Amino acid sequence: MPDKLSTATTLPTARASGCPFDPPPELGELRQHGPISRLAFPDGHLGWVVTSQAAARTVLADRRFSSRIELIHQPIPVPGVEKIPRKTRPGSFIRMDPPEHTRYRHLLTGQFTVRRMKALEPRIEQITTEHLDAMEEHGPPVDLVPAFSLPIPSLVICELLGVPYSYREKFQKDTSTLLRLTSPPDERVAAMEAVNDLLRDLVLSKRTNPDDALISGLIRDTELNDDELVGISTLLLLAGHETTANMLALGTFALLQRPDQLAALRKDPDLIEGAVEELLRYLSIVQFGTVRAALEDVEVDGQLVKAGETVVISIPLANRDPDRFDHPEALDVTRSAAGHVAFGHGIHQCLGQQLARIEMRIGYRELFRRFPTLRLAVAPDEVPLRTDMAIYGVHHLPVAW
Amino acid sequence: MWYDEMVRVVGRPKLVEERIMRIEIHRERCIGAGMCVLTAPDLFDQSEDDGCVVLLNPEPAPDRHEAAKQAESLCPSGTIEVVPDED
Numbered sequence: 001m002p003d004k005l006s007t008a009t010t011l012p013t014a015r016a017s018g019c020p021f022d023p024p025p026e027l028g029e030l031r032q033h034g035p036i037s038r039l040a041f042p043d044g045h046l047g048w049v050v051t052s053q054a055a056a057r058t059v060l061a062d063r064r065f066s067s068r069i070e071l072i073h074q075p076i077p078v079p080g081v082e083k084i085p086r087k088t089r090p091g092s093f094i095r096m097d098p099p100e101h102t103r104y105r106h107l108l109t110g111q112f113t114v115r116r117m118k119a120l121e122p123r124i125e126q127i128t129t130e131h132l133d134a135m136e137e138h139g140p141p142v143d144l145v146p147a148f149s150l151p152i153p154s155l156v157i158c159e160l161l162g163v164p165y166s167y168r169e170k171f172q173k174d175t176s177t178l179l180r181l182t183s184p185p186d187e188r189v190a191a192m193e194a195v196n197d198l199l200r201d202l203v204l205s206k207r208t209n210p211d212d213a214l215i216s217g218l219i220r221d222t223e224l225n226d227d228e229l230v231g232i233s234t235l236l237l238l239a240g241h242e243t244t245a246n247m248l249a250l251g252t253f254a255l256l257q258r259p260d261q262l263a264a265l266r267k268d269p270d271l272i273e274g275a276v277e278e279l280l281r282y283l284s285i286v287q288f289g290t291v292r293a294a295l296e297d298v299e300v301d302g303q304l305v306k307a308g309e310t311v312v313i314s315i316p317l318a319n320r321d322p323d324r325f326d327h328p329e330a331l332d333v334t335r336s337a338a339g340h341v342a343f344g345h346g347i348h349q350c351l352g353q354q355l356a357r358i359e360m361r362i363g364y365r366e367l368f369r370r371f372p373t374l375r376l377a378v379a380p381d382e383v384p385l386r387t388d389m390a391i392y393g394v395h396h397l398p399v400a401w
Numbered sequence: 402m403w404y405d406e407m408v409r410v411v412g413r414p415k416l417v418e419e420r421i422m423r424i425e426i427h428r429e430r431c432i433g434a435g436m437c438v439l440t441a442p443d444l445f446d447q448s449e450d451d452g453c454v455v456l457l458n459p460e461p462a463p464d465r466h467e468a469a470k471q472a473e474s475l476c477p478s479g480t481i482e483v484v485p486d487e488d
Binding site: 060061105106108109110111112113114115338339343344345346347349350351353354357 | 430431432433434435436438439440442447448449450451452453471474475477478479
C-alpha cells in the first residue's frame with residue numbers, strides 16, 4: 001500500500017533541547033496510534049513500531065519474530081548501508097534464532113549467573129576504588145567518562161574474557177566507529193575487521209597459552225572453531241563495556257540533575273538496587289529500540305504484521321508506558337521499575353545483565369560516597385549528548401567536587 | 402507421615418486464603434537470564450553447569466506466592482509457570 005508509506009512516519013530521533021533524559025517528543029506521539037502502528041523505513045520498507053510495554057513483551061517473546069540481520073530493515077538512516085554486509089558472523093548469536101542461538105547461549109549462560117557475578121563484587125569494588133583514588137589525586141574538574149564510567153566496565157569485561165587491557169585503546173576507537181550512526185561504510189567495515197583481527201590473534205594465543213578466563217574456558221570445554229570463538233568474543237567485548245559505561249555516566253548526570261532523588265538514595269543506601277532498575281527504565285539507552293522481522297503473518301494487538309515486515313520495539317516508549325508505570329516521565333528511585341525492558345525480553349534478553357547491575361550498584365554507590373559534593377563542572381546544556389550513537393549517553397561529563 | 406496418609410485419604414487441606422500454588426518449569430526454554438534468582442532466591446537457583454534454572458521449592462508458602470508470580474512474569478523466556486494446584 002504505497003499511499004500508507006507516504007503518510008507513515010519515520011522513527012523520530014530528535015530530542016527536545018533541555019530534556020536530555022526524555023525520548024524525542026515526536027516519538028512519544030506515536031503512542032496515540034495504539035500499541036503498534038505503521039513506520040516508514042529509510043530504505044522504503046513499510047514496517048511497524050511497537051510503543052506499549054505489553055506489546056513489546058509480546059513481540060520480543062514470540063519466536064515467530066526473527067532477529068536475523070539479513071531479514072531486518074534498519075529504522076535509522078546509516079550512510080552507505082548497502083555496502084555493509086548483511087550477514088551474521090559465526091558466533092554472533094544476538095542475531096540468530098533458535099536452534100543456533102540456543103546452542104551458543106547455553107555455552108555461556110553458566111558463566112553469567114547471579115552467583116558468579118556476585119563473586120566478582122570484591123574485584124569490581126577494587127577496580128572502582130582505584131579509579132576514584134585517581135580522580136581524587138587528579139583533583140577537580142575531571143571528565144567522568146574517561147576517568148570512571150568507561151574504564152571500569154571495560155576492565156571488568158576484559159578480565160572476565162581474558163583480554164589484555166592493553167587492547168583497550170585499539171578496540172575502544174573501533175567500537176566508537178561501529179556505534180556512531182554517521183560513520184562512513186568503509187570505516188565501519190574496517191572497524192569491524194580490526195576488532196575481529198584483534199580477537200582472532202587473541203583466540204590463537206589462548207590456544208597455546210591458556211588462562212583461567214572465559215575465552216580459554218570455551219576453548220577447553222567446547223568444540224567451537226576459531227571463527228565462532230572470535231564472533232562470541234567480539235560480541236561479549238562490545239556489549240560488555242559501552243552499555244554499562246553509558247548507564248554509569250548518564251545515570252550520574254540524571255542523579256545530579258535531580259538532587260531530591262540523589263538525596264533519597266544517600267539517605268537510604270538500600271534503595272540502590274531499585275534505583276538501578278529505575279535508572280535503566282528511565283534512561284533506556286538503547287534509544288532506537290530493538291528490531292525483529294516477522295517470519296510469518298502474526299497478529300499483534302489487532303494489527304496484522306505480514307511475513308517479512310520489520311518491527312521496531314521502542315525500548316524508551318515501552319519503559320515509559322503510562323499503562324504500566326505511574327508517572328512514567330518521573331525519575332523515582334523509590335518505585336518498583338520491575339517489568340522494564342531495558343535489557344530486552346524474550347530469549348535474547350541481555351546475557352550480561354547481572355554483571356551490569358552489580359557494576360552500576362557499586363559504581364553509583366561508591367562515586368557518591370567518595371564525592372558527596374559531586375556536581376557538574378559545566379552547565380547542563382553544555383554536556384555533549386550521544387544523540388549520534390546507537391547507544392545513548394554522554395560523550396563527556398565534566399564534574400567537580 | 403501422618404500428613405501423607407491424610408493427603409492420601411482426604412486430599413491436601415485447602416483453605417480459601419491459603420491455596421496451594423505449584424511452580425512448573427519448562428527448563429528447555431531457559432536462557433539463564435537470572436531474573437528468577439534475583440526475584441525469589443528462596444524458590445529458584447541457577448545450575449553451576451549451564452546457568453539454567455533449578456527449582457528449589459515447587460510449592461511455595463502463601464507468603465511467597467506473590468514472589469513466585471513476579472518471577473513468572475519477569476522470566477524472559479516463559480520458563481516459569483505458576484499454576485493453582487487443583488489436586
